Amino acid sequence: MQALTNRAQPVNRKPMTFWERLYLINIFKGMLITFSHIFKKQPTIQYPEQKRPFSPVFRGLHVLNRDEEGRERCTACGLCAVACPAEAITMEAAERLPGEENLYREEKYAARYEINMLRCIFCGLCEEACPKDAIYLSETFAPANFNRTTFIYGKQDLLIPNPVTEPEAYAKAKGLN
Amino acid sequence: MLLSIDWILFLEKLILIAIVIFASLGIALYTTFAERKVAAVLQDRPGPNRAGPFGLFQPFADGLKLIMKEEIIPNTSNKVLFVLGPFLAMTAALMTSAVIPWSSDVHLFGRVIPLQIADVNIGILYIFAVVSLGVYGIMIGGWASNNKFSLMAALRGASQAISYELAMGLSLIALLMTTGTLQLGEIVKQQMEPGHWWNIVYQPLGFLIFIICAFAECNRTPFDLPEAENELNFGYHQEYSSMKLGFYLFSEYVNMFISSVVMATLYFGGYDVPFLNESLLSPNVAAILGVVALLIKVVIFIFIFMWVRWTIPRFRYDQLMNLGWKSLVPLALANMLITGALILWMGK
Numbered sequence A: 001m002q003a004l005t006n007r008a009q010p011v012n013r014k015p016m017t018f019w020e021r022l023y024l025i026n027i028f029k030g031m032l033i034t035f036s037h038i039f040k041k042q043p044t045i046q047y048p049e050q051k052r053p054f055s056p057v058f059r060g061l062h063v064l065n066r067d068e069e070g071r072e073r074c075t076a077c078g079l080c081a082v083a084c085p086a087e088a089i090t091m092e093a094a095e096r097l098p099g100e101e102n103l104y105r106e107e108k109y110a111a112r113y114e115i116n117m118l119r120c121i122f123c124g125l126c127e128e129a130c131p132k133d134a135i136y137l138s139e140t141f142a143p144a145n146f147n148r149t150t151f152i153y154g155k156q157d158l159l160i161p162n163p164v165t166e167p168e169a170y171a172k173a174k175g176l177n
Numbered sequence B: 001m002l003l004s005i006d007w008i009l010f011l012e013k014l015i016l017i018a019i020v021i022f023a024s025l026g027i028a029l030y031t032t033f034a035e036r037k038v039a040a041v042l043q044d045r046p047g048p049n050r051a052g053p054f055g056l057f058q059p060f061a062d063g064l065k066l067i068m069k070e071e072i073i074p075n076t077s078n079k080v081l082f083v084l085g086p087f088l089a090m091t092a093a094l095m096t097s098a099v100i101p102w103s104s105d106v107h108l109f110g111r112v113i114p115l116q117i118a119d120v121n122i123g124i125l126y127i128f129a130v131v132s133l134g135v136y137g138i139m140i141g142g143w144a145s146n147n148k149f150s151l152m153a154a155l156r157g158a159s160q161a162i163s164y165e166l167a168m169g170l171s172l173i174a175l176l177m178t179t180g181t182l183q184l185g186e187i188v189k190q191q192m193e194p195g196h197w198w199n200i201v202y203q204p205l206g207f208l209i210f211i212i213c214a215f216a217e218c219n220r221t222p223f224d225l226p227e228a229e230n231e232l233n234f235g236y237h238q239e240y241s242s243m244k245l246g247f248y249l250f251s252e253y254v255n256m257f258i259s260s261v262v263m264a265t266l267y268f269g270g271y272d273v274p275f276l277n278e279s280l281l282s283p284n285v286a287a288i289l290g291v292v293a294l295l296i297k298v299v300i301f302i303f304i305f306m307w308v309r310w311t312i313p314r315f316r317y318d319q320l321m322n323l324g325w326k327s328l329v330p331l332a333l334a335n336m337l338i339t340g341a342l343i344l345w346m347g348k
Ligand code: SF4
Pocket: A080, A083, A084, A085, A086, A087, A088, A089, A115, A119, A120, A121, A122, A123, A124, A125, A126, A127
C-alpha cells in the first residue's frame, strides 16, 4: 500500500526484554515526571474571588439601553424577536401617551419585554437586528438559580439604570458592560 | 477461673484497641483527602480547598454526602451476603493492625504497657491470613450483587489477590531467613540493635517484590482491576450505595495505611528512629518518638502509593498475570535462593 504521507512511523514490535517486562525503570521515570509537576505553577483561577476578564466581544446578558436623556430606546418593533433563532424574546407594545416623552424616545414602546435566558443561545443576533441600538449583549452572564422562572428576565432586569436620575448606577453598569 | 483474668491488662488492651481502630479510621479519613490533594498537585491544580481552611473539612463533607445517599439493596441480590460484603472488607482491613508494634513500651502508673495489641509469635502468618481474608469482602460483595460486571470484577480480584500473595509470601520467606523469627516485635527490635541496619539493606529485592505485591493486595493502581472504572463500571461495588459503598472505599484506604505500617515495620525499622539510641532516653519519651517515627515512615509510604497511582495507567489483565507469575514469582524464588546461599556462606 502506498503511504499517504511520509510521516508514518513503523510500529515497534520487538518483544519486551526482561527489564522492560518488569516495567520498573519506566514507571520510575514516569514518577519523576509527575513529581516535577508538584513544583509547577498552577494555572487555576479561584473563580468567585478571582475572575478572568472577558474579551470585549463577549456576548453575555442582554441590556436594554437608554439614550442620553434617560429615555428607553426600544420601540417594540419586534425585529429582535424575529431575528432570534431561539425564540427567546417576547414583547408587548404600547403607545406613548402625551406627557411620557421623557420616558420613551419613540411613539411606541415595549410595555412588556421578556427574554428567556434558558432559551437564549447568546448569539447576539438581536443586537444586530435592532434598528434603534436598544438592545445589546453585556459582559456578564446569567447567575445560576434553583428556579426556572427566575430565568425569564423582564424589563426591570434588562433596562440599564437611568443616566439622568441614577448616574452612579448607570456608570457602574456601563463600566461592567 | 473468670476472676483470674488480669482485668487491668484487659482494660489496657481494650483502650489500645480503641485507640488503634480510631487512629486507623482517622488516618484513613484524611488519606482520602491527601489522595485528592496529591492527585491535584501532581496534575498542576490546587485540589479541594473550599471546605474549611485549606479544604481540611473535605473528608467530613464527603462522608456526610455518602451517609445522606439513599441505601439501595438490589432486588435480585443475595441480601445477607450483600450487606456482609462491605462489613467483611472493613473488618479484615482493620484486623491486621492487631499485631503491629506501634512503639516501644510505655511506663504508666507503675505498669509496663506494650504498645502492641498482641505480640503473637506468628505475627507475620497472622497478617497473611487476614490479608487473604480481605479478598472475601470483594468476592462476596461482587457475587452477591448478582451483576455480571461485579462478578467479573470479583473474579479478577480473587485471582489477582491469590497470584500476588504467592510472590509476597516468597519474598517474606527470604526476610524470615535473615530475621529467624515471625514475631513482629522481635523483628523491629533486631533492626533497632546497634550495628544492625534496617532490613531493607539486607533484602532490597525482597522489599521491591513486597511493595509491588502490596500494591496489588490493596487494589491500588496499577493493579486496580477489580474496580476498573472504564471497563467494569466500578467493578465489585457497582451496586453499592450510601455507607456500604463508603465502607468499601474506606477499607481501601485503611488497607493502604495498614500495609504501609507493615512495610515500615518489616523493612524500615518500624518505630526505630534512625541514628538515635533510644535506650538512652526515658522510656516514655522513646515511645512517643517511636510512634512519630513510625507515622512519618507510613506517611512517606502512603505518598508513594498515591504518587504511583497518579502516574501510571492500569495494567491489562494478561499483563497483570504475566507480571505476577512470570516475573515476580521467579524473582522472589531467586531472591530466596540467594539469601539462603549467602546465609550459608557467611555462616550466620
Ligand atoms: S442573543 Fe440570540 S438567542 Fe439570545 S435573545 Fe438575542 S437573538 Fe435570541
